[in-house]
Amino acid sequence: MTVFFHYSLYGFSNVYLVANDHTKEAIIIDPAEFSINLLNFIEKRDYDIKAVLVTHNHLHHIKGLRTLLKIYSAMVFGSNSIPFTSNHTIVHDGDQFTTCGLKVQILSVPGHSPDSVIFKIEKLLFTGDTLQAGLLGKTNSKYGNSLLKDQLMKKIMSQPDDCIVLPGHGPPSSIGAERSFNIGLLEKAMNVEQERYNLFLQ
């Protein structure tokens, strides 16, 4: 398996390409833009884009989808309706499917947006805007923030330390690093401890 990242100037988002080295088939995750550089990169290596995974349907993660689908006949996977395509597969929490010879697992983590999902391929977690290096994704309400933290604690922080976090914005990280240094999650852990302590006092 080969993984490349592309820094999209549109929305300062990360676009990922995961390729199966044996079949030369590849997946694009969050096509924020589909620039000539990215196209040249794919063509130079003879990759055939067979699937597109969308972590959530915000424009700065999917703007390149229209161009991409004009060039490659790729299957699109997301948990909500996706602009620029009417032919896509809706995925749900806990789903698993295989594309390009790679097993993809779906973890629904709403909070940043209701349709946010994390794609897990082997030990790689494509977290979109739910979790970044050291920070949580932005939310519009206290409820959204609480929901995001709960879902992350339950589904993502239970993953092994050496799982790699590949976010929609910012640098990569690992679950071990996020467990130790993520400001939002540490706050959550402290609150849980405080609640336990308060219960103990009662």
Next chain:
Amino acid sequence: MYSFTSCTVNDCNTTALSGSDFCVLHLSDAANHIKALYETIRQQKTIKNINLAGVPLDGWILKQRQFFGCSFAGAQLNNIDWSDSVFRMCFFDFCTIKNAQFCRIDAQFCSFAGAAISDTTFIGSELVHNNFNGVHTVRCNFSNSSLYNTRFIKSQLAETDFIDCDLKKTFFLDISQTSVNWKFSNTQEAYFELTGADF
């Protein structure tokens, strides 16, 4: 990307080292295996998908190399010269790095999270889009480097220089600093508080 194949020892979930079925803890002849890997690596200019997680390395000369998708997570890296090298999507999480030379490197999309880094220089480097969250630095020098979009969240910086650095969109949230020199760097464009941060 380096292989995520697990060590073949029962109940060990650590990834196996490159060229082996075992992780560094369960490899019986680790020293010789690492030595053989070094012989291979030093003859190559481009090093791809190597997994050296947790290994102790000392005195390796890895100047002017290109590293893609490699893992050195949890390794003890002493007296290593990485000058003028290129790194893409490489992982140094929770490493111990002592007396290393990262002069004029070009590192993008790499993670040094939780690393303890001492007596190490990154002078004149492109350190764009990297993760230094939770690092402990002592006597380190990042001067004349671009740290665009790099994060130092919850890091502890001591006797560390950031002289004449590009700190645009660099996150220094919740850090502790002792004798840190920010001279001539654009600290106004870095984020020291979450309020107003654009991420």
